[in-house]
Amino acid sequence: xxxxxxxxxxxxxxxxxxxxxxxxxxxxxxxxxxxxxxxxxxxxxxxxxxxxxxxxxxxxxxxxxxxxxxxxxxxxxxxxxxxxxxxxxxxxxxxxxxxxxxxxxxxxxxxxxxxxxxxxxxxxxxxxxxxxxxxxxxxxxxxxxxxxxxxxxxxxxxxxxxxxxxxxxxxxxxxxxxxxxxxxxxxxxxxxxxxxxxxxxxxxxxxxxxxxxxxxxxxxxxxxxxxxxxxxxxxxxxxxxxxxxxxxxxxxxxxxxxxxxxxxxxxxxxxxxxxxxxxxxxxxxxxxxxxxxxxxxxxxxxxxxxxxxxxxxxxxxxxxxxxxxxxxxxxxxxxxxxxxxxxxxxxxxxxxxxxxxxxxxxxxxxxxxxxxxxxxxxxxxxxxxxxxxxxxxxxxxxxxxxxxxxxxxxxxxxxxxxxxxxxxxxxxxxxxxxxxxxxxxxxxxxxx
Amino acid sequence: xxxxxxxxxxxxxxxxxxxxxxxxxxxxxxxxxxxxxxxxxxxxxxxxxxxxxxxxxxxxxxxxxxxxxxxxxxxxxxxxxxxxxxxxxxxxxxxxxxxxxxxxxxxxxxxxxxxxxxxxxxxxxxxxxxxxxxxxxxxxxxxxxxxxxxxxxxxxxxxxxxxxxxxxxxxxxxxxxxxxxxxxxxxxxxxxxxxxxxxxxxxxxxxxxxxxxxxxxxxxxxxxxxxxxxxxxxx
Numbered sequence: 200x201x202x203x204x205x206x207x208x209x210x211x212x213x214x215x216x217x218x219x220x221x222x223x224x225x226x227x228x229x230x231x232x233x234x235x236x237x238x239x240x241x242x243x244x245x246x247x248x249x250x251x252x253x254x255x256x257x258x259x260x261x262x263x264x265x266x267x268x269x270x271x272x273x274x275x276x277x278x279x280x281x282x283x284x285x286x287x288x289x290x291x292x293x294x295x296x297x298x299x300x301x302x303x304x305x306x307x308x309x310x311x312x313x314x315x316x317x318x319x320x321x322x323x324x325x326x327x328x329x330x331x332x333x334x335x336x337x338x339x340x341x342x343x344x345x346x347x348x349x350x351x352x353x354x355x356x357x358x359x360x361x362x363x364x365x366x367x368x369x370x371x372x373x374x375x376x377x378x379x380x381x382x383x384x385x386x387x388x389x390x391x392x393x394x395x396x397x398x399x400x401x402x403x404x405x406x407x408x409x410x411x412x413x414x415x416x417x418x419x420x421x422x423x424x425x426x427x428x429x430x431x432x433x434x435x436x437x438x439x440x441x442x443x444x445x446x447x448x449x450x451x452x453x454x455x456x457x458x459x460x461x462x463x464x465x466x467x468x469x470x471x472x473x474x475x476x477x478x479x480x481x482x483x484x485x486x487x488x489x490x491x492x493x494x495x496x497x498x499x500x501x502x503x504x505x506x507x508x509x510x511x512x513x514x515x516x517x518x519x520x521x522x523x524x525x526x527x528x529x530x531x532x533x534x535x536x537x538x539x540x541x542x543x544x545x546x547x548x549x550x551x552x553x554x555x556x557x558x559x560x561x562x563x564x565x566x567x568x569x570x571x572x573x574x575x576x577x578x579x580x581x582x583x584x585x586x587x588x589x590x591x592x593x594x595x596x597x598x599x600x601x602x603x604x605x606x607x608x609x610x611x612x613x614x615x616x617x618x619x620x621x622x623x624x625x626x627x628x629x630x631x632x633x634x635x636x637x638x639x640x641x642x643x644x645x646x647x
Numbered sequence: 648x649x650x651x652x653x654x655x656x657x658x659x660x661x662x663x664x665x666x667x668x669x670x671x672x673x674x675x676x677x678x679x680x681x682x683x684x685x686x687x688x689x690x691x692x693x694x695x696x697x698x699x700x701x702x703x704x705x706x707x708x709x710x711x712x713x714x715x716x717x718x719x720x721x722x723x724x725x726x727x728x729x730x731x732x733x734x735x736x737x738x739x740x741x742x743x744x745x746x747x748x749x750x751x752x753x754x755x756x757x758x759x760x761x762x763x764x765x766x767x768x769x770x771x772x773x774x775x776x777x778x779x780x781x782x783x784x785x786x787x788x789x790x791x792x793x794x795x796x797x798x799x800x801x802x803x804x805x806x807x808x809x810x811x812x813x814x815x816x817x818x819x820x821x822x823x824x825x826x827x828x829x830x831x832x833x834x835x836x837x838x839x840x841x842x843x844x845x846x847x848x849x850x851x852x853x854x855x856x857x858x859x860x861x862x863x864x865x866x867x868x869x870x871x872x873x874x875x876x877x878x879x880x881x882x
Binding site: 236348349350352353354355357381392393394395397398399401403407408409414417418420421424425426427428 | 672676714732739756774797
């Protein structure tokens, strides 16, 4: 229910709202009783979680000196896959586009992501269902995902990718498989995935030919052999038991670890999964960096962090905590036009409104992004949307550079935990930086 | 059962006891390389002859580890021994023959080509298959053809529990006992064109001592293709 539509309950004590059973909870219980199925939706976690907003950067003053904005350099390049690959990825900015499938997204949307990423010198990523010609043609650097479903997977595309990403899980649903409901299975999607048209397509949650870290090591070895050791191999994990998972990925031979916190988006997942499984991005980064440092592999195995990256401040804080790069998904869709007020009338006809639309699974996206309807998809101009992606990526980078210069850093990677303080005790404990105005790091020292 | 091994002339012999796997696979991937290869002393090595992409013939004398002939295209690979997990995984085309038995996930997610296992195949044989043809002269383990999308799986002896669980449009033929069928997998009528299809598969696999009439056919009941709450107990 939209705020404007709610009764003015505060004026009458007898109409006060239950904390436990607020209107959202009541509506969901009644919907479940009516429809007999769990709520499936897109977007990411909507609950309040400790996040980068709970951290602040310490700008330079007397004890540190800043760099001049617009005049002194603050570099942003990053190299991914330096551990074993003959051809590591050299990106101009440390913000990449996360894996999102053709199927979940329209072909113009995938093309736009490639165009935008290429314009600013970063990478984009395929997704479940395989690689489309549009995205390969328009993506200067394309990471090819190897997913449990293996939909559309083939060795030709594996070799055409610039890097390989083995997807173990994603932050919105660690431990869960994919879901593409029947109304998005068009002829083209069905053909690419070897499935009948119109059926609910559920991707497996485990890979068909390996289980556990020892097998993963052999799988990585096979992929290296097939591609003659040229491609960096990423392993993507949803944030849960992050410390151990990261160490096992390193042991298995990953070049790059992609860590997706629970705020990470999804095209279609049960609401209960999105909101109740995994850990937030903030503590996950800390655990991952701990794991890498303990193995003396920090900066040798690169860490890409995703899940709730919206601003250059988020980028700067993630890098300060030890990430080598970040990845965006939901924010990229919004940059292309998702939830645009321009389409508010159409969103309302779908029972939602601009700013609230999360039925990405339904295939009726009026903007033409999360749909396979040819008429809706045609609304998205990939050139215009690609330009928006490029603009947005530039803004993220400029904002992060602005903050880094203020901290006296000549490269985004020179940001460090020492540049951060926390606004809440929870964030201080999770990120392991001091509570602002104190030197107290809960769990590390006892001083307040 | 026999599959004719071509008379190998002009064969390059590689001894994996003295050659690095990387060197072997690199040479097998070389478009200007030899057409016929014999690999000796594989000693259970993983990823032997994976990623082949040409009409070459590779004969492996001994047992191999995981992912032998993984993602094979066009090539013919004979394993004169047993194969570990994921033999011919995601195969696109060509032929892979295992003279012994195969471990788990044989032919997993294969898109095409023919995989023949002359012994038994373990659990999850043909899992997530997408067009591959698999003929197993012996039996297959549990969860075989799990989420099998398209392609054909022929089992000349028995199948373990939950055969064809959550199957889509793959065709399954089993001559012996099936311990149990998985969700949405049912026995189906064996029609003339199925007999013909099976006969062709058996011939291609060199199973000339097995009668198609002795098999039963299994496939999808198509009741779980779109989620219905009334079917929740079946998942």
